[in-house]
Amino acid sequence: MAEAGTADTHGADAHDAAHGHHAQSFLSKYIFSTDHKMIAMQYMFTGIVMALIGGYMSYAFRMQLAFPGESVPGYGVVSQGEYNSLVTNHGTIMIFWVAMPMLIAAFGNYLIPLMIGADDMVFPRINRLSYQIFLISAIILVVSFFVPGGGFGGAWTAYPPLSASAEYNLTPLGATFWLVAVALEFVAFLLGGINFITTLMNARAPGMKMHDIPMVLWMIVIASILFMASVGPLIAGAVMLFMDQVVGTGYFDPDRGGDPILWQHLFWFFGHPEVYVVLLPAMGIVAEIICTFARKKLFNYKLILYTAFATGIISFFVWAHHQFVAGIDPRMANVFTITTLIISVPIAEMLFLYIATLYGGSIRLTTPMLWALSFIAEFLIGGITGIFLGASGSDIYFHDTYFVLAHFHYTFFPIAIIGFFAGITYWFPKMFGRMMDEKLGKIHFWGTIIAFNFIFIPLFILGAAGQHRRIYNFQNFPDLAGMQDLRVIATSALLVMLVFQVIFLFNFAYSLFKGKPAGKNPWKANTLEWTADSPPPHGNWPELPNCYRGPYEYSVPGREDDYWPQDVPPDTAPAE
Amino acid sequence: MAEHQEHADDHGQAFYVKIWAILLVLLILSILGPIVAPHAEFGFLKAWMITLMTAFGIAVVKAYLVAANFMHLNIEKRYISYLLATMLMLMLLFFAGVAPDVMKHEGQNWENVAAEAEVERALKAEGAAAAHGEHAGEHPSNEH
Amino acid sequence: MSITRPIATTRSATGIPTGKLAVWWVVGSEIVIFGGLLASYVMHRLGHPEWAEYASHTNTWFGGLNTFVLLTSSLFAVLAHYAAEHGDGKKAAKWLLGTCAGGLLFLGIKAVEWTGEIQHGYTITANGFWHFYYTAAGLHALHVIAGCIIMLIIANDARKGKELHRVELIGIYWHFVDIVWIFLFPLLYIAK
Structure with a gap:
C-alpha cells in the first residue's frame, strides 16, 4: 500500500474534517454508528441487560431448589419444564451473551484501537454488522422463551438425542431458536474476531513493536484466534443438529447410523478452548490493572505472553475431559487426563507471574485493584478444583454433581463478572470522562465477593456429597433430601449478591452524570488510551500518537514521575 | 477458451x-x-x-x-x-x-451396540437388494 | 458510501494489506468449518461399510462436470485479478462476470443432478451418506451463492475502476471455495 505513509501523516486532519462538520442524528450516533467506542458500548449494555436476564433466571431456579414447589416472588411457580429451560438458558446466556460480549467484544472494541494508537477498527462497518448480528441472536434467544412449547431445556451443551428430537425435549421451536441464536452469535464473533486480529496485526501506531503491545490486547487477540480455530467444527455440528431438528436427518440418531458422541466431540472441541477464550481477556485486564496500581513493570512480559500462547495451544488437546463418562475409549481418557493436568501448568505460571508483579510494588487498593486481586484468588480456587475433575478417576465420581457446577462457577464468575467489574471500574473514567464513586464501588465489591463465596462453597460440599446437577426437586430423592440448609444458604447468598448489584447499577448511573471529572489520565497509567481525551472523540486523537516504549514502564529509576507514557518521545529520558 | x-x-x-x-x-x-x-x-x-x-x-x-x-x-x-x-x-x-x-x-471394555446393529441391518438389506441383480454387495473399497 | 475509511485501515504493520489479511483469516476459519464437517463424514464413512453401496448411486459425471466448471471459473477469477493488477478495471469486471457465470452454471448443474437423485428416492433423510452428501454440498453451494453476490458488487465497482484491490480478495475466497469442491468431489463421488 503505497498511500499508507501519506495517509498516516496527513490523514488525521482530513479525517477530522470529514467528521467534524455534520451533527450526527441520534440514530447514526448511537444505533448505526461505526465508531468502535460506540459499538463497544452497545456490546457492553447488551451484555449487562443479558446478565440481568441471566441473573434473574438463576434467582428463579435457585429459589425453586431452596424452597421447592413454592411460588417464587416475581416469577411464580417454577414447573419442571421451565426449570430445565431456566437452567439451560442461564448457562447459555452467561457464557455466550455475557462473558463473550463483555470481555472480548466490549473491551476488545474499546481498547484495541485506543491502545494501539489507531483511529478506529480496520473494518468499521463489519464491526457494526457483527454487533447487529449479535443483537439479533440475543433477541432470538430471549424470544425462544415465549414460543409455543417454551424455551429449550436440554442443558447448555445440548447433547443429542435430547436436543435433536422434539419428541424427547418437548420444545420443538425452543430448541431450534436456541440453536439458531447460538449459531448467529458465533457468526457475529467470527466477524468481530477477524476484525480484532487484523486490527492488532496491521494498524499499530508507528513504533509499536510486538513486545510493546499491552498484554490485554495480546490476550484478546489470542482469544479471538482460539475462538476462530475451534468454533468451526461446532458450526458444522450446529448445521447437522439443525438438520436433525428441522429436516429430520439422523446425524446424531444411533438407530439410523448416527452417533450422539460425535456431537459431544464437536461441542467440546470448541467448548474447552472457549473457556480460555473468555479467560485470557480477563487475565489481560487483570494484568493492566495490577501493573498500574502496583506501579511496577509486568513481571516478565515475554514469559506471560508465551504462557498465554502455550495455554491456547494446549487448550486444543484437552476437550474430551468433559466426556470421561460418556463412553469414550478409556485409553483416550488416559491421554486427555494427562493433557488436562498439563494445561494447569501455564495457567498457574501466569498467576505466579502476576503475584510476582505485585511483590515489592507500591500497591494502591482502589476498586479496580480489589477486583483484580480477587480475580487471582477466586480463579485459583476454580483452577485447583479443576484438577479433581481433569483426572478421569475422580471425575467418574464427581461428574455431573454440584462439585462440577461449583468448580466452573469459580472459574466463570471470576472471568465474566469479576473480570468485567475490574475492567469497567478501571476504564470507566476513559469511557465516560467521569470517576466512579470509590466508596460505593468498595461496598459493592465486598458484598459481591463475600456473597459469591457463600453461594458456591456450600455447593462444593453438596457436590462432594454426591448431589446431582440436573434435579428439579431434591425432596423427591430420599438419599439427597438432606442438607437442605446448605441449599438455603446458597440461595440466600445469591439474593444478597443480586441485591448488591443494585449498588453497582446506581453507582454506574450516578457516576455517568454526577461523577468527578476524570481528566485524561486519572490513574497515571502508561498505555496509549490514557493520552486521548476522556471520553475520546470520534477519531480518538487530533493527531494519532507514536509509540516509543513498552506499556509497563512504571517507577523507572531516575525519572521524576513514576510512570512513563508510551507516546512520550525518548528525548525526555533522564541522563544515564 | x-x-x-x-x-x-x-x-x-x-x-x-x-x-x-x-x-x-x-x-x-x-x-x-x-x-x-x-x-x-x-x-x-x-x-x-x-x-x-x-x-x-x-x-x-x-x-x-x-x-x-x-x-x-x-x-x-x-x-x-x-x-x-x-x-x-x-x-x-x-x-x-x-x-x-x-x-x-x-474398544477396550466398550461396544457401540447401536452402530453395530445398524451396520448389520444395512448390509443385510443390501444383500437382499443385490440378490435382485445389478450392484454387488461386496465392494473393493469396503475396507478402507 | 458515507463512511470515510479510517486511517487504521490503511496501515499495514505486517506488510500484508489489511483486506487481504482479513480474507486469509476468513479462509482459515472456513477451513475448520468444512474440516469439522468433512472429518465427521470421513469417520462415519470408514466406520460404516454399508455406506459404500449408498455412495455408489452418486453420478461421477455430474461431479466431474461441476469440477470442470469450478476450475474454469477459478481461472477466470485469477485472470480478473491479473487484469485488476494491471489497472484494467473493465476487463477485470468482465472476467469476474465470467467467474460468476461459472458459479451459476455450477448451481444449475447441481440443481439438475439433485432433482434426479431426489426423484430416485435419494433424499437427505434417506440415510447417513445422503445426510452428509446434501449437507456438505449444500453448505458449499451456499458459499458459491455468497461468492457470486459479492462478486457482482465488486465487478460493478471494478467496472468504474474503483476498489480494484478487492478483485484479488474475492478471488482468494473463490479459489478456496474451489479447493473445498476439489476435496468434496473425491469424497462424495469417486470413493465408492
Whole structure:
C-alpha cells in the first residue's frame, strides 16, 4: 500500500474534517454508528441487560431448589419444564451473551484501537454488522422463551438425542431458536474476531513493536484466534443438529447410523478452548490493572505472553475431559487426563507471574485493584478444583454433581463478572470522562465477593456429597433430601449478591452524570488510551500518537514521575 | 477458451491457462481412476489403493496447485501458509481425537451396540437388494 | 458510501494489506468449518461399510462436470485479478462476470443432478451418506451463492475502476471455495 505513509501523516486532519462538520442524528450516533467506542458500548449494555436476564433466571431456579414447589416472588411457580429451560438458558446466556460480549467484544472494541494508537477498527462497518448480528441472536434467544412449547431445556451443551428430537425435549421451536441464536452469535464473533486480529496485526501506531503491545490486547487477540480455530467444527455440528431438528436427518440418531458422541466431540472441541477464550481477556485486564496500581513493570512480559500462547495451544488437546463418562475409549481418557493436568501448568505460571508483579510494588487498593486481586484468588480456587475433575478417576465420581457446577462457577464468575467489574471500574473514567464513586464501588465489591463465596462453597460440599446437577426437586430423592440448609444458604447468598448489584447499577448511573471529572489520565497509567481525551472523540486523537516504549514502564529509576507514557518521545529520558 | 490466445504473448496469463490445463488433466485422471483401477492392479497394488491414490492424491495435488498459483500462496508471506496449515492440523487433531469413538464400534471394555446393529441391518438389506441383480454387495473399497 | 475509511485501515504493520489479511483469516476459519464437517463424514464413512453401496448411486459425471466448471471459473477469477493488477478495471469486471457465470452454471448443474437423485428416492433423510452428501454440498453451494453476490458488487465497482484491490480478495475466497469442491468431489463421488 503505497498511500499508507501519506495517509498516516496527513490523514488525521482530513479525517477530522470529514467528521467534524455534520451533527450526527441520534440514530447514526448511537444505533448505526461505526465508531468502535460506540459499538463497544452497545456490546457492553447488551451484555449487562443479558446478565440481568441471566441473573434473574438463576434467582428463579435457585429459589425453586431452596424452597421447592413454592411460588417464587416475581416469577411464580417454577414447573419442571421451565426449570430445565431456566437452567439451560442461564448457562447459555452467561457464557455466550455475557462473558463473550463483555470481555472480548466490549473491551476488545474499546481498547484495541485506543491502545494501539489507531483511529478506529480496520473494518468499521463489519464491526457494526457483527454487533447487529449479535443483537439479533440475543433477541432470538430471549424470544425462544415465549414460543409455543417454551424455551429449550436440554442443558447448555445440548447433547443429542435430547436436543435433536422434539419428541424427547418437548420444545420443538425452543430448541431450534436456541440453536439458531447460538449459531448467529458465533457468526457475529467470527466477524468481530477477524476484525480484532487484523486490527492488532496491521494498524499499530508507528513504533509499536510486538513486545510493546499491552498484554490485554495480546490476550484478546489470542482469544479471538482460539475462538476462530475451534468454533468451526461446532458450526458444522450446529448445521447437522439443525438438520436433525428441522429436516429430520439422523446425524446424531444411533438407530439410523448416527452417533450422539460425535456431537459431544464437536461441542467440546470448541467448548474447552472457549473457556480460555473468555479467560485470557480477563487475565489481560487483570494484568493492566495490577501493573498500574502496583506501579511496577509486568513481571516478565515475554514469559506471560508465551504462557498465554502455550495455554491456547494446549487448550486444543484437552476437550474430551468433559466426556470421561460418556463412553469414550478409556485409553483416550488416559491421554486427555494427562493433557488436562498439563494445561494447569501455564495457567498457574501466569498467576505466579502476576503475584510476582505485585511483590515489592507500591500497591494502591482502589476498586479496580480489589477486583483484580480477587480475580487471582477466586480463579485459583476454580483452577485447583479443576484438577479433581481433569483426572478421569475422580471425575467418574464427581461428574455431573454440584462439585462440577461449583468448580466452573469459580472459574466463570471470576472471568465474566469479576473480570468485567475490574475492567469497567478501571476504564470507566476513559469511557465516560467521569470517576466512579470509590466508596460505593468498595461496598459493592465486598458484598459481591463475600456473597459469591457463600453461594458456591456450600455447593462444593453438596457436590462432594454426591448431589446431582440436573434435579428439579431434591425432596423427591430420599438419599439427597438432606442438607437442605446448605441449599438455603446458597440461595440466600445469591439474593444478597443480586441485591448488591443494585449498588453497582446506581453507582454506574450516578457516576455517568454526577461523577468527578476524570481528566485524561486519572490513574497515571502508561498505555496509549490514557493520552486521548476522556471520553475520546470520534477519531480518538487530533493527531494519532507514536509509540516509543513498552506499556509497563512504571517507577523507572531516575525519572521524576513514576510512570512513563508510551507516546512520550525518548528525548525526555533522564541522563544515564 | 480460445479467447485466452489473444494474450498468449503475455507470460502471466499464459501461465494461468497452463495451470488450468494441468488441473483439467488431473481431473480426468481422477475420474478415470476408479474405472481403470480394477484392470490395473498387480501384486500388492490392489484396485482400492489405486482409487485412493487417484482420488485423494490427485485432490491434494490439485488443491496445492490452486492454492500456490491462483491464491498466490507461493509469493505470499510465509506465515499465511503456516496459518492455513495450522488450521488443517487442528482438523487432523480433531479427527484423531474423535475417530476412536465414532469410527470404531468397539474398544477396550466398550461396544457401540447401536452402530453395530445398524451396520448389520444395512448390509443385510443390501444383500437382499443385490440378490435382485445389478450392484454387488461386496465392494473393493469396503475396507478402507 | 458515507463512511470515510479510517486511517487504521490503511496501515499495514505486517506488510500484508489489511483486506487481504482479513480474507486469509476468513479462509482459515472456513477451513475448520468444512474440516469439522468433512472429518465427521470421513469417520462415519470408514466406520460404516454399508455406506459404500449408498455412495455408489452418486453420478461421477455430474461431479466431474461441476469440477470442470469450478476450475474454469477459478481461472477466470485469477485472470480478473491479473487484469485488476494491471489497472484494467473493465476487463477485470468482465472476467469476474465470467467467474460468476461459472458459479451459476455450477448451481444449475447441481440443481439438475439433485432433482434426479431426489426423484430416485435419494433424499437427505434417506440415510447417513445422503445426510452428509446434501449437507456438505449444500453448505458449499451456499458459499458459491455468497461468492457470486459479492462478486457482482465488486465487478460493478471494478467496472468504474474503483476498489480494484478487492478483485484479488474475492478471488482468494473463490479459489478456496474451489479447493473445498476439489476435496468434496473425491469424497462424495469417486470413493465408492
